Amino acid sequence: MERVLHTDVSSHAGETITITGWLHKKRLLGGLNFLSVRDRSGVTQILVEKGDEIEKLRGLQIGTILSITGTVVPDERAPGGAELHDVTLDVQVPVLEESPIEIDKPLSHKPEHLDTLFENRVLGLRNLQERAVFEIQALITRTVRAYLDELSFTEIRTPKLLAEATEGGAEVFKLDYFGKTATLAQSPQFYKQMMVGVFERVYEIAPVYRAEPSATTRHMTEYISIDAELGFIDLADLRTLLSGLLNRVVNDVWSSYEPELKRWNATRPLLAEEIPVISMAEIHERYTKATGTSTIGEKDLRPDEERWICDYTKKNLGSEAVFVSEWPASEMKFYHKKNEQNGEIADRVDLLFRGVEITTGSMRENRYDIVVDQLQALAHGDPSDAGFAPLLGAMKYGMPPHGGFGMGLERLTQKILGFNNVKEASLFPRDINRLTP
Numbered sequence: 001m002e003r004v005l006h007t008d009v010s011s012h013a014g015e016t017i018t019i020t021g022w023l024h025k026k027r028l029l030g031g032l033n034f035l036s037v038r039d040r041s042g043v044t045q046i047l048v049e050k051g052d053e054i055e056k057l058r059g060l061q062i063g064t065i066l067s068i069t070g071t072v073v074p075d076e077r078a079p080g081g082a083e084l085h086d087v088t089l090d091v092q093v094p095v096l097e098e099s100p101i102e103i104d105k106p107l108s109h110k111p112e113h114l115d116t117l118f119e120n121r122v123l124g125l126r127n128l129q130e131r132a133v134f135e136i137q138a139l140i141t142r143t144v145r146a147y148l149d150e151l152s153f154t155e156i157r158t159p160k161l162l163a164e165a166t167e168g169g170a171e172v173f174k175l176d177y178f179g180k181t182a183t184l185a186q187s188p189q190f191y192k193q194m195m196v197g198v199f200e201r202v203y204e205i206a207p208v209y210r211a212e213p214s215a216t217t218r219h220m221t222e223y224i225s226i227d228a229e230l231g232f233i234d235l236a237d238l239r240t241l242l243s244g245l246l247n248r249v250v251n252d253v254w255s256s257y258e259p260e261l262k263r264w265n266a267t268r269p270l271l272a273e274e275i276p277v278i279s280m281a282e283i284h285e286r287y288t289k290a291t292g293t294s295t296i297g298e299k300d301l302r303p304d305e306e307r308w309i310c311d312y313t314k315k316n317l318g319s320e321a322v323f324v325s326e327w328p329a330s331e332m333k334f335y336h337k338k339n340e341q342n343g344e345i346a347d348r349v350d351l352l353f354r355g356v357e358i359t360t361g362s363m364r365e366n367r368y369d370i371v372v373d374q375l376q377a378l379a380h381g382d383p384s385d386a387g388f389a390p391l392l393g394a395m396k397y398g399m400p401p402h403g404g405f406g407m408g409l410e411r412l413t414q415k416i417l418g419f420n421n422v423k424e425a426s427l428f429p430r431d432i433n434r435l436t437p
Contacts, residue, residue, distance in 0.1 A: 001069060006042035010082040012072045019044055019084070020092070022126070023064040025104040026057065036079075036104070037066055043128065045083040046070065056089045062103060063126075065093035103127040109424055121428060121437055132260035134427060136253055137413045141205060143252040144226055147245055153228065154199040158191035160184055160207065164387050171211045173221075184209035187406055192229040193335070193364055194394040196402045203228040205409070215432055217421040218303075218356065220410065222430040229364075229404030235347045238361045238403045239323055242351055243275040246321060253416060266418045269354065272319035277349070279326040283309050299328045307355035323349040334374040334381065335391070337363040337403075347403070354415040361405035368395040 001018040009019065021039035033054055035046040046068055048054050070087030101107065103126045107117060117124060124130050145155070162183050173184040187208050195202040208225045230241070250269050254261065261268075284295045287305050290312075295305060301324060313322040325348075329338050332346040339345045347363035365371050371392060375381040381388055413425035423429035428437055 006039050006044045006080060008041075009044055009072055009084075010074065010080050013074050013082060014072065016069065016071050017084075018067060018069045020067040021065070023060065023062055023066055023095075024126075025062065028054065028057070035066075035068075037068060038126070038128075043079050045075075045078040046087055047073075047083055047085050048087055048089070049085075050087075053087060053089050056091055059096060060091065061095045061097060062099050063095040063123075064091060066090065067092055099123055109419065109421075111420070114421065114423065118423070118429060118434065119437075125427070129260070129263055132257065132263070133413070133417065133425060136257050136260065136417070137409065137425065139253055139256055140249055140409065140413060140416075143249050144203075144205065144245065147248045148201075148203045148228060151201065151241070153201040153203045153230070154195075156188075156192070156195055156199075156202045156204050157206070158185070158188040158204055160209070162387075173209050173211045186210055187225060188227050189335070189406075190391045192227055192404060193399075193402065194391060196229050196231040197394045197397075197399050200232065200400075201228075201230040208406075213432055217423075218411070220422060220426060220429055220431050223411075223422075223426065224409040226407040226409055226412075227404065229402060231400040231402040233363075233401065233403055235349065235361075235363050235403065238363070238405070239277065239349060240274065242323075242359065242361055242405060243273065246275070246351070246353065247271050247273065249412070250416065261417065264417050266416065269320050269416065270314055270318060271321055272317065275321045275323055275351070276313055276317045276319055277323040277325050278309065278313070280324055280328075281326060283324060286312065299331050301350075301352075306352050306357060310352055310355045321351060321353040323351055325349050332362075332378070334378040335364050335371065336374075337365040351405075351407075353412075354418075356411065356415060358411050358415065359405045359407035361403065363401065363403040366395060366399040366401055368392065371395050 003020050004012060004017040019037060021037045023035060024038040024043050025036040027034045033048040035048060036043045037046060067090040068084060068087050070084035072082050073085045074082050101120045101123055103123060106129055107124055107127055109117065161177065162185050164183055172186060174181055185208060188204050192202050192204065204227045205224060207222055209222050211221060212219050250271060254268050280301065283301060283305060284298060287308055288294045288296055295302060309322055310320055314320045326345045327348045329344055329346045332348065337347045339347050349361050350357045351359045351361065365374060372383050375383060375388060383392055410425040411422050414422045419425055
């Protein structure tokens with residue numbers, strides 16, 4: 001008999017069907033014995049009354065794979081509005097060891113329980129609430145792709161094994177590469193800029209690696225980055241693109257997964273259609289006035305300032321997201337562009353969402369001579385170095401004004417769901433202490 005998935009069970013009322021899946025829960029109560037069987041689409045409830053069928057379950061644990069044939073009986077109390085009666089069980093893969101965790105109950109995400117959560121990740125992800133996190137994350141990825149595809153972006157694939165850390169800094173993983181030293185890519189930055197000269201608009205959704213000796217709730221050593229770069233734009237265009245992207249993601253996620261989000265006690269983000277823009281200097285002033293702690297003159301925002309300004313814009317501007325503008329040019333990367341009217345600031349914005357920076361967007365310097373000067377002055381780089389030559393070559397032979405951003409997929413997922421730690425939104429998180437599972 002052809003297998004029927006959980007989502008289709010109720011449409012077969014009165015018929016005899018076969019379902020196949022994992023034993024998710026069992027309640028053996030004597031006269032009334034109920035099983036829950038999970039497949040990719042949900043959990044079906046089974047009533048087992050025959051003694052010889054109940055006997056087949058003796059000693060079997062959660063995770064056992066069963067094929068069950070029975071009659072579909074409508075019951076609004078059952079998941080999906082129907083259950084199977086008068087069943088015959090076929091044990092396809094028996095599991096005899098008791099699971100170390102109870103996957104049919106919510107799993108604790110308290111900070112002191114996260115190590116246990118991650119150590120049992122392989123089984124814990126079978127919990128429907130945990131699984132929903134990554135179904136939502138998959139939808140976020142699909143939405144981002146659809147949004148950028150509609151705007152004529154081309155999806156690209158760039159190398160993650162590099163000859164050296166071309167962006168500079170010590171936060172790079174090194175490894176032996178056939179007797180040479182290679183590094184893992186910190187981002188696809190140079191590649192996506194070069195591809196603007198080919199496709200004009202490009203994006204990539206792929207892993208990046210940061211050797212940050214950090215054990216905070218905000219950082220991982222490997223994460224998925226949503227990177228995009230586009231030509232013939234200015235900073236206002238980039239802000240509009242990011243405003244539209246974040247709104248589209250939130251709308252799609254909440255229209256598709258509202259019940260699952262509510263089980264996580266997630267609240268729908270309040271967003272403006274065009275996300276508001278506030279300069280760093282103004283945030284420092286407002287924060288100092290409100291809290292009595294002076295940050296005036298600082299070249300970055302403190303974590304508590306990021307939380308404060310998002311609370312402020314939510315209450316006063318109707319948006320839990322805000323762009324921070326007018327970043328000091330002294331802190332910019334060599335490939336960033338200085339503001340034409342005020343050389344003391346860079347053409348850059350950080351997008352804060354629910355108290356955390358989720359992306360940096362900036363215009364890139366597209367003029368060859370200026371890029372070379374900035375490379376030498378800001379990064380102390382050698383323009384003839386093989387790591388920089390391809391990017392500089394693209395600039396030399398015609399690059400339009402362009403800009404882009406990099407956004408962490410896990411951090412975006414975290415803030416939508418309201419998690420406290422970005423690792424909760426990673427299937428198998430990697431940090432300074434964790435390389436397994």
